[in-house]
Amino acid sequence: MSNAAVSATETREISNEKIFDAPRELVWNAWTDPEHIKQWWGPIGFTTTTKHFDFQPGGQWLHTMHGPDGTDYPNEITYRLIEKPSRIEYEHGDCPLFYTTVIFEDLGGRTKLSMTMLFNSTEDRDETAKRYGAIEGLEQTLGRLTEYLAIQGK
Amino acid sequence: MQASNDKLSATFSALADPTRRAILGRLASGEASVSELAKPMKMTMPAVTKHLKVLQKAGLIRQERRAQWRPCYLVATPLKEASDWVFQYKQFWEDSFNRLDDYLKVLQAQNVSETVNPKGKRKKER
Numbered sequence: 379m380s381n382a383a384v385s386a387t388e389t390r391e392i393s394n395e396k397i398f399d400a401p402r403e404l405v406w407n408a409w410t411d412p413e414h415i416k417q418w419w420g421p422i423g424f425t426t427t428t429k430h431f432d433f434q435p436g437g438q439w440l441h442t443m444h445g446p447d448g449t450d451y452p453n454e455i456t457y458r459l460i461e462k463p464s465r466i467e468y469e470h471g472d473c474p475l476f477y478t479t480v481i482f483e484d485l486g487g488r489t490k491l492s493m494t495m496l497f498n499s500t501e502d503r504d505e506t507a508k509r510y511g512a513i514e515g516l517e518q519t520l521g522r523l524t525e526y527l528a529i530q531g532k
Numbered sequence: 533m534q535a536s537n538d539k540l541s542a543t544f545s546a547l548a549d550p551t552r553r554a555i556l557g558r559l560a561s562g563e564a565s566v567s568e569l570a571k572p573m574k575m576t577m578p579a580v581t582k583h584l585k586v587l588q589k590a591g592l593i594r595q596e597r598r599a600q601w602r603p604c605y606l607v608a609t610p611l612k613e614a615s616d617w618v619f620q621y622k623q624f625w626e627d628s629f630n631r632l633d634d635y636l637k638v639l640q641a642q643n644v645s646e647t648v649n650p651k652g653k654r655k656k657e658r
Contacts, residue, residue, distance in 0.1 A: 394622075396629045400636040408632060408639070418631035421624050493625065 395492040402484040405491065406463040409480065412439070419443075435460055439468075539591075543614045546590035551575070552583050556606060559593060563603040 398405055408414040412428040419426045423446035430440040435457055443451040458477070459467035466480045483490040546552055555569055570580040584604060587593045591610050596603045 394625050394629075396633070398633055398636055400640055404636060404639060405632075408636060414635070414639075418635045419628055420631075421627040422631070491629070495621070 393492065393494045395490060397485065398489045398491060399487075400489055401487055402463055402482050402489045405489040406482055409466065409482075412441075433457060433460065539610060540614060540617055542590040543592065543610045546586050546592055547614070549583070549586075552587055555580075555583060555587065555604075556592060556611075559604060559606040563596070563605040565601045565603050569604065 408418065410433050412431045416426045416428065419441075420443050425444045426441050427444065428439065428441045430438060432438055437457050439455040439457070441453050441455075443453060445451065453470065455468050455470060457466065457468045459465065464482050464484075467478065468480075469477045477496045479494045479496070481490075481492040481494075483492065547556075551573065554573060558564055558569060558572075566577055566580055566584065569584075570577050573580065584593065584595070588595065592607055593604050594607055596605065
């Protein structure tokens with residue numbers, strides 16, 4: 379699981395990657411067809427119902443995630459950039475905190491999937507420079523916080 | 533997945549500045565006055581005060597009113613919420629990637645059986 383570890387890199391983003399033992403075209407299809415997506419999207423125990431799926435720049439994927447305890451989580455994803463078969467960029471319409479980029483890299487029969495989540499607050503969502511400068515050190519801060527909370531708890 | 537986004541936005545916005553993170557880091561080891569915070573950062577008091585206001589507005593710090601030197605101290609709850617959010621994100625993608633991995637194996641097994649199956653059209657055409 380180490381290759382899927384989420385880390386804050388020096389390039390100021392939270393990223394996550396994993397190599398899949400499947401050709402890139404298949405991985406791409408798994409991301410871009412709601413029939414495929416519902417088979418794997420979300421944490422263990424969650425199911426996903428798609429209400430609307432329009433896979434094009436500016437198009438939206440409206441879906442509801444159903445938690446194992448019966449709680450529904452409506453979600454709105456807006457695709458911003460699509461470069462078949464290598465790149466998808468999207469943001470959460472109702473949660474404009476982070477702008478996500480997914481890169482599909484062909485490793486000859488295998489596929490490396492890299493996800494990057496960039497801070498994208500409402501105020502600066504259109505300012506790329508700010509978007510790229512925001513998360514620097516976030517995990518260090520949170521790491522310190524965890525230590526702090528441990529001390530406070532005593 | 534998206535509870536109290538406004539609060540989270542305020543927290544992440546406040547954290548999106550190295551000076552403010554340094555202030556929080558300093559306060560994590562104990563309360564401090566504005567001048568104590570300003571000194572190691574080589575900043576003027578008004579500059580530090582500006583950052584403190586952002587942190588205060590986001591609910592990340594509080595300033596004591598009783599004591600004459602009005603020390604600042606850290607409020608951990610919003611940071612804990614931000615930390616939980618990041619953890620939730622990790623969980624979401626670790627689980628999803630594992631599920632995707634399994635699903636891709638199923639899809640490929642189906643493809644192979646289609647190709648191997650003598651009734652499969654793909655094989656006949658060749």
